[in-house]
Amino acid sequence: MVAVPASERDVRRVLDDDGKPLPGARVPSIPDATLARMFEVMLRTRILTRVAHEVRLGAHLAAMGEEATQLAVAPLGAEDWVFPGACDHGAWLWRGYTIQQFVDQTLGNADDPSKGRQAPAHHAARWLNLVSISSPAGTQLPQAVGAAHAARKLARDDVMMTLFGEAATSTGEFHVGMNFAAVWKAPCVFVCRNSGWAGGAQAVQTAARTIAAKAIGYGMPGVRVDGNDALAVWQVASEAIARARAGDGPTLIEALTHVVFRVPDPPEGNSWLEMIPTILEFREDPSPKDPLHRLRGYLRHLGLWSERWETELAERCFDEITRAVAAAERKPAPATATLFDDVYEHMPWHLREQRAYLEAQHAPGSSPLQK
Amino acid sequence: MVAVPASERDVRRVLDDDGKPLPGARVPSIPDATLARMFEVMLRTRILTRVAHEVRLGAHLAAMGEEATQLAVAPLGAEDWVFPGACDHGAWLWRGYTIQQFVDQTLGNADDPSKGRQAPAHHAARWLNLVSISSPAGTQLPQAVGAAHAARKLARDDVMMTLFGEAATSTGEFHVGMNFAAVWKAPCVFVCRNSGWAGGAQAVQTAARTIAAKAIGYGMPGVRVDGNDALAVWQVASEAIARARAGDGPTLIEALTHVVFRVPDPPEGNSWLEMIPTILEFREDPSPKDPLHRLRGYLRHLGLWSERWETELAERCFDEITRAVAAAERKPAPATATLFDDVYEHMPWHLREQRAYLEAQHAPGSSPLQK
Amino acid sequence: MPTMNIIEAVRSALQTQMRADPRVVVLGEDVGKFGGVFRATSGLYDEFGADRVIDTPLAEAGIVGTAIGMALYGLRPVPEIQFGDFIYPAFDQIVNELAKFRYRSGGQYPCPVVIRTPVGGGIRGGHYHSQSPEALFIHTPGLKVVAPSNPYDAKGLLLAAMRQNDPVLFMEPKRIYRASRGDVPAGDYTVELGQAAIVRPGSQVTVVAWSGMVEIAEKAAALAEQAGISVEVIDLRTLLPFDIDALIASAQKTGRVVIVHEAPRTCGFGAELIASIQERAMAHLEAPIFRVTGFDTPFPYSLEHEYLPNPDRVMTAIRQTLEW
């Protein structure tokens, strides 16, 4: 029952390099409004990732070019859960996380939904069934599997999706997550963004010819998809979600992505508001793999795209970021005493004591030198 | 370049159920003396495992029936290293670990080569290139890979072999060990004893059809072998060792074994010397899978076996165990002060202090009640 | 009231809570049909089925990792780790994930997982079936750590742990799993987390212990009594957050404190208790606070009884603090 691609070249595509449906390709039927929204979210993700990169906050460059792959979440329902990796900003925007929330989290101010607890790009949105992100690679995999198994135990038909980079496939967590999922037939979709890029370097992560082939060792189907082709990603994700929802178990999706911008690291100290206007020119990926270029081509092919529409989208996005940053920068940091909240449901004595100590230290006139 | 069996039924065999070469099988050419020694070690392993089981020391029953698989180490050279699992007693006996050492370790007396530090079945023999065993499943895999990589870095052509049960394939350590080995093309042979039995129970470890299939996900060849067929095990192990030695990288061997004796757990408090004679009758495995039965058949076929020879071997083994136990029981426990040796090369102040404290506590007249 | 040993008490707690709350599930290696390596879950599979008593492959990171996901989604998982010594493959999931989920999400994602695991030596288990790793988890903000010493507390504390909303590491004293017997209500009750018990009142020396060492402390107190010394024995029961009030009250009363634990001495939990007590009750202390602990070696095999604290050693420390 285990399907895996016959060869490395067996990569699902729907669109050609310019966004026209390939001859003979099954084209998924996606409503026009949804297609337009996909383009909009991909564009916003691109801009947001780039701006955040330029101010050295909350995004690695490596995520640029992965916008279509991040939209593997698009065919999910709102009740389904997502366990994202560290730079799947598109998944957040798709589900309704706002740019203001994004910026508030990035700056860690008092309005951050996570209360300024984590470094940039480590969001959490319970109301969107988007699970809190951590840095250690791969840890979200067994967690997604547990949630998926729980959904079945509770006789709900929710599906879990988790996203991760190809380097995460080297972790023990990948292995135990995949293995438990297959043994339990958990309704879980594993989406690996294979960019050939890990952190700052291009380390060899595996001697296997494909990531999808790893599925075989778990008795799970594995599929490869062109991660720059938003329609193909939609299609394989839809199939995997349907399988999971029908009780047929998990799927591993290997999405081949690429690293878009080989621009140098920005200097420290760039400011948001200065950087925003200068980003416009970088919006386009010079490579024919650009997922935005392809989806744009498809939309044009359908008569859904115009230069003016895209320009408006981009400008609205810059505008939103500008306003969000301006607002965010006016917001205070979380109150000092909140440092001790949420360690436990109810604060135990030792944290109450430590909070009192900290408040006393911060009280006016408390400097030990003045005594 | 990755070879894996075409189907579950693709399992290497050389001998039929009664030890005759199967029609068309390539029979490995093994010197007569080696074949006889293989039978002897398997028989001794069987007896030792069973006796140790009856006195509830140092062996699980599950290892009985895996004697031929443990001899995957037989084609190795003495310079090659073995990272065994917890019950690969045959590997130890094959390499020259004596029954006396086995019993001394089991009883943890002063002559135990590991100084009574570990529970039974956790041997270590540096002089035999047999690496110290620990309990946590799978931890020896990356260690074997590291040693293998080290051998290549030092331009030596030593090969490492590691043995483990099928449950260990569920651990993160299996994954990282296999992955590093394949990425580094380390000269390492992975031998999985697949008994379908894990500890006291038969938990499902994987949804994959075979363990060998897991090799695909690492870009490593995987082979299946009938683990009850000593000649087939010798053959696949020899091939994998040769590949490793030639610089062609690691191999995963899945040896299909079975659990021989479904006898109940013995009562607590059985003594070695009482149990030894009563074991004789259990020597034979009723199932046609018994690896001893098969190798016996082959030896008979070659004219190398006689009833009398085997009886003598068995009696000599019982005799050796009897004498070893009698000697071991007369040996003292390790001296109390040795508790603090070997934590570090040189004992730091805090351990010297703790040793002095313990010696004072044990000094005559030191009972606090007498003060 | 029925008599139970610790295993039976744990099983009774699991059964009670599984009947009361359909969200409770048990998972781990061989916890299902087989009933667990120490039989703590035996019978649960028959009563609650494979949906709620879940066998897993051999992978502690998977057991805890999936338990986290279950808890996030709304179940109340109670994973079992076969031996405390095998908890380390799950260390990252416990320390970086489970303990931090509530905090890192600003309170959005509580993670109520109760991890049960047997700890401690004295069963001829060697390095890998004997360890007492409590200090590692007490040093991990976001976890609670509970360590009962007897059947009554085991059931009551486990029920309390399963009913609150923070992750708990529940350590069970395996050496006395069966040896420790006592009256345990068949029905429902809880023992509040964070409360120590004075298991023996006394006036001259306070001995603090937990888990398998409470028995040793009590034996030492009995020896002391024979020698005319009145010892108060405190069973800490919850190690994080620990009952500072009980400790300080006793230390202020006796002025002399001895801590007993099985884990290695250096950076063990005894050190924290000493630090916390001297910070608050220095003026009352008549002597340094002494520790009777396991030594700073890996847990040994042949010499395990030389390694383990015993009543004699505790008695020596009691004398030492009195004679100081």
Added chain:
Amino acid sequence: MPTMNIIEAVRSALQTQMRADPRVVVLGEDVGKFGGVFRATSGLYDEFGADRVIDTPLAEAGIVGTAIGMALYGLRPVPEIQFGDFIYPAFDQIVNELAKFRYRSGGQYPCPVVIRTPVGGGIRGGHYHSQSPEALFIHTPGLKVVAPSNPYDAKGLLLAAMRQNDPVLFMEPKRIYRASRGDVPAGDYTVELGQAAIVRPGSQVTVVAWSGMVEIAEKAAALAEQAGISVEVIDLRTLLPFDIDALIASAQKTGRVVIVHEAPRTCGFGAELIASIQERAMAHLEAPIFRVTGFDTPFPYSLEHEYLPNPDRVMTAIRQTLEW
């Protein structure tokens, strides 16, 4: 003598020892061509090649597990863990394997692996790029734990660590990786393990610190001086085995001790130091030993400077111990 920062000093130690001993290899994520996330291994790949500067897949258990195998076989591996926060996937290999190999084999299998990892906060790294996990390893018999605070010690201690035969966890203070500069001999020298340094002599209060907190302790001592208080600052340098003689000598001299560390307070290494000092020098202590530490929360992001000990807090503790 050249001036170096800590990164350069670490690199210089690696280069010196790799030239001296062909068995030394470096491995880890991106340590090769890329030169390491903090550039500590940059240049080594060019000089020593891919055979001795080994890139690995992303798997800390694999990095440490294979390093163990290399050491058993006869190499002297120096693995790098990118951040101390990511060491937990290797916890089982470190605690159950690396630390116990020599002991469990009766001395047959020494395992000389030196694990380098950056620790500590103050770089806006949040939960997962800021932790100080030393206590977990100090509680693990069989390991040595080293934590330099400046370039000179970093090079000398790392050279010493690579030349002895026990496993070492070598923790580097990442906040001051580049900010801390000083004279460092270009050539070969060692700083003996197990020896503290009195970085500032004083008579009234002893402040004990290590790693990134030594700087804070020194600043507090300077503040104290302005207030007419003479503070002795001890940089522990090696945390296991720690220099008990230096601690006791200073405590006996001053009678007042403050411990400063970044890690959470409860069950941190400060507790052990307090326990050890009061056991041996109680009669000399004029006040409880106070701790200035990180709080018992996960390492925060926005409020990290509220979390971290600072000179003001140390000064408060100094006053407290004097006024007690």
